[in-house]
Amino acid sequence: MTWEERLSDAGFRITAPRRAVIQVLQEADAPLVPRDILERGGGVHPELGLTTVYRTVALLAELELVRRVHQSDGCHAYVAATPGHRHHVICEACGRTVEFPGSDEVSALIANVERTTDYRIEEHLLQLFGLCPACRGED
Amino acid sequence: MTWEERLSDAGFRITAPRRAVIQVLQEADAPLVPRDILERGGGVHPELGLTTVYRTVALLAELELVRRVHQSDGCHAYVAATPGHRHHVICEACGRTVEFPGSDEVSALIANVERTTDYRIEEHLLQLFGLCPACRGED
DNA sequence: CTCACTGCAAAGAATTTGCACTGAA
């Protein structure tokens, strides 16, 4: 199912600005902040406004089509989400992002922490930062 | 070694505003955003300014005495850091925060991800969210 | 046809910077 179908099924309209934002996010391989999306989206739909970018990413995030990632400097960038997968490795040099599945290690860790801290864990935020193969100079 | 000694050793001066910010952060058991720190710090040093709070947390974070944590709503809150420990469990109800050590599971996970993605992992951000024992109604 | 969606401009936060003054070392 495409993003447009998902929007449509959820009762939202398919408009030119939304198409532009969707296209930009789907083509990006690194997290983008709203301003990035505006700039790139301008190539597709020049009238695009920043307000609409904010509203659209909020909508897409709610439908879990994109995910918000956190960065040490500029927080709140967005990347396309792979369904079921929840974590990101972000290249510190080029920003290129890859998702990896929530793994057994994470489950084991959570069980472990629940036992030692007596908290009941419901959510987690896990992001790894490093260098992608290309930026390590092995391209 | 106290925080003041650490500051001093690093060549920074010990001032009343810095003492106030330090005291507030050391007494807090949940992450605080700059405005929180300002309000609480006002009880200790009424002239405290928001600018100084920003500058002081940046300094403390650089010395790794506090850590910046990310929250889904208001990003960028700060908590006292336990040396060597790197992760937090934050209670979704009361905000109370507990640190837990970087464990074998995390190392295993990282090794795993390095293998499958071919990224070289250098940093990670791991935060768990859940309910602390008190907020689960078992107090 | 309707009303969800849009862009603009303005309002509101969050954060940083310029600057003269003050007090820690």
Place this chain on the structure above:
DNA sequence: TTCAGTGCAAATTCTTTGCAGTGAG
């Protein structure tokens, strides 16, 4: 005594809101 550190006010972002016009369904 000196200059790092401070508070204020102003400047910059970043993000949200109010509103009248417009086009998707």
